[in-house]
Amino acid sequence: MVISNKTIATIGTDAVSEAMRQINPDVVAAYPITPQTGIVETFSQMVADGLVKTRFVAVESEHSAMSAAIGAASSGARVITCTSSQGLAYMWELLYIASGLRLPIVMPNVNRALSAPINIHCDHGDSMGARDTSWIQLFSENGQEAYDNTIQAARIAEHPDVLLPAMVLMDGFIISHSIDRVDILEDEVVSRFVGEYKPAFSLLDAKKPVSIGTFDGLYGFFFEFKRQQEEAMMNSFKIIKDIGKEFGEISGRPYDLFETVGMEDAEFAIIVLGSACGTVRHQVGEMRSRGIKIGMIKLRVFRPFPAKELAEALSGLKAVAVFDRSDTFAGHLGGPVFIEIRSSLYDLPKRPLIVNYVYGLGGRDLSMELIDKAVGELADIASSGQVKQLVNYLGLRE
Amino acid sequence: MTWDVKDIQKWDWKKHPAGAVIKDPGNSCQFKTGDWRTFRPIRDDKICNQCLICYVYCPDSAIIVKDEKVAGVDYNFCKGCGICAAECPVDAIEMVDESKAKKNKK
Numbered sequence: 027m028v029i030s031n032k033t034i035a036t037i038g039t040d041a042v043s044e045a046m047r048q049i050n051p052d053v054v055a056a057y058p059i060t061p062q063t064g065i066v067e068t069f070s071q072m073v074a075d076g077l078v079k080t081r082f083v084a085v086e087s088e089h090s091a092m093s094a095a096i097g098a099a100s101s102g103a104r105v106i107t108c109t110s111s112q113g114l115a116y117m118w119e120l121l122y123i124a125s126g127l128r129l130p131i132v133m134p135n136v137n138r139a140l141s142a143p144i145n146i147h148c149d150h151g152d153s154m155g156a157r158d159t160s161w162i163q164l165f166s167e168n169g170q171e172a173y174d175n176t177i178q179a180a181r182i183a184e185h186p187d188v189l190l191p192a193m194v195l196m197d198g199f200i201i202s203h204s205i206d207r208v209d210i211l212e213d214e215v216v217s218r219f220v221g222e223y224k225p226a227f228s229l230l231d232a233k234k235p236v237s238i239g240t241f242d243g244l245y246g247f248f249f250e251f252k253r254q255q256e257e258a259m260m261n262s263f264k265i266i267k268d269i270g271k272e273f274g275e276i277s278g279r280p281y282d283l284f285e286t287v288g289m290e291d292a293e294f295a296i297i298v299l300g301s302a303c304g305t306v307r308h309q310v311g312e313m314r315s316r317g318i319k320i321g322m323i324k325l326r327v328f329r330p331f332p333a334k335e336l337a338e339a340l341s342g343l344k345a346v347a348v349f350d351r352s353d354t355f356a357g358h359l360g361g362p363v364f365i366e367i368r369s370s371l372y373d374l375p376k377r378p379l380i381v382n383y384v385y386g387l388g389g390r391d392l393s394m395e396l397i398d399k400a401v402g403e404l405a406d407i408a409s410s411g412q413v414k415q416l417v418n419y420l421g422l423r424e
Numbered sequence: 425m426t427w428d429v430k431d432i433q434k435w436d437w438k439k440h441p442a443g444a445v446i447k448d449p450g451n452s453c454q455f456k457t458g459d460w461r462t463f464r465p466i467r468d469d470k471i472c473n474q475c476l477i478c479y480v481y482c483p484d485s486a487i488i489v490k491d492e493k494v495a496g497v498d499y500n501f502c503k504g505c506g507i508c509a510a511e512c513p514v515d516a517i518e519m520v521d522e523s524k525a526k527k528n529k530k
Contacts, residue, residue, distance in 0.1 A: 127443045127444070227447070234447075235449045236445050236446060236449070237445070238446070240446060245433075247435075247444070249437070250435070251440060251442075251443075254437060254438070257438075258442075
């Protein structure tokens with residue numbers, strides 16, 4: 027059943043605020059930081075105007091924002107917070123506590139570079155650093171996906187087989203501050219989709235008192251609880267797929283772990299996530315119309331990492347280029363997406379050649395010319411069977 | 425108490441409640457902490473004058489009192505801090521190396 031949508035022109039942060047208003051969480055505790063500010067600004071205005079019933083907690087830092095979110099979620103509330111870059115870094119120790127306590131907090135993170143030097147523009151260094159915090163990570167290509175992912179994140183995080191916090195990632199400025207065409211669902215449809223939140227426990231339930239966050243000790247069960255978190259991540263593959271499909275039924279926009287373009291007959295392909303997918307898709311489409319057998323994989327879900335499915339999708343290819351908007355500074359091991367993809371391919375009987383392009387750090391533009399350059403090199407790799415340079419810096423002044 | 429954790433050390437990882445939530449309050453008495461102890465307080469009943477100062481000072485409520493008299497030490501919970509021995513006005517409590525105390529018992 028597709029409900030008639032309302033189509034609006036909006037910046038990405040406002041699209042996310044609208045999703046948050048429609049989810050109508052019990053508590054939002056957030057601190058503004060560029061380029062996420064618009065989400066907090068617009069949402070707190072909505073609260074002030076009585077458009078949403080949420081209790082908005084204006085905290086004094088991101089450390090407090092996540093602490094308040096954890097406290098509220100422990101009381102059984104549906105909670106959203108949001109941040110960017112340094113703010114996410116400041117939340118760090120709490121990220122593990124949110125996931126360790128299995129609190130399904132939803133957090134849009136507007137991707138921005140981490141200092142120094144001070145840079146407010148987009149790269150994925152902030153959330154990639156949090157890839158081992160046991161949070162679900164959904165990447166968005168545009169304002170529409172940021173809106174859609176926010177709504178789905180609530181369902182995914184709260185699913186009893188998952189119960190993990192979820193980040194919704196969108197590129198700073200490119201998505202957050204650009205006006206985009208966004209289809210907005212009706213309030214009632216979103217409300218029905220996210221449903222009533224039934225928390226696993228509540229600290230405020232005097233009839234069923236519980237203790238959380240206790241000391242586990244040397245002879246405790248920390249190891250067992252971490253294994254449970256890994257199991258929850260494994261479970262989330264199916265849940266993310268199911269909810270993506272269900273979301274398609276109410277919106278006409280189904281979601282999966284990743285999206286493929288032209289992979290049926292591709293000989294080589296680019297893997298990319300975030301807003302760069304738009305530019306890459308355009309170039310790939312143009313090249314395919316000229317008979318070049320190139321495909322593209324847009325990675326939506328980075329945590330959990332769909333290694334098996336990606337390996338299957340890439341198995342027949344001659345060569346693969348992985349685009350990374352952050353680096354791991356591991357000594358030319360490549361960006362985080364590259365490392366994961368390369369590892370995923372290891373068990374294939376016949377592996378495609380693979381090359382990494384680190385691009386766009388600190389907001390450096392990824393132009394069509396740069397994509398053409400990478401594709402030219404990728405075509406050479408595919409035909410020569412040789413990778414000259416494993417890790418390349420695309421758009422670097424050199 | 426509905427939550428039986430007696431054999432919790434043998435539970436596999438799937439059995440624990442998610443998020444390390446302790447879903448039943450008041451179960452700490454089932455969690456024996458006496459094995460943290462390095463020194464064991466041994467009380468000499470002949471010297472003890474039953475002033476009950478050890479009972480008052482014990483931070484873990486591990487001094488067992490029956491009929492207003494010290495009846496012993498609850499070694500399931502005593503952590504061997506030695507406060508009882510230090511505060512005893514008649515030196516009726518001696519702190520003995522736990523491994524030696526265990527041997528002596530055998």
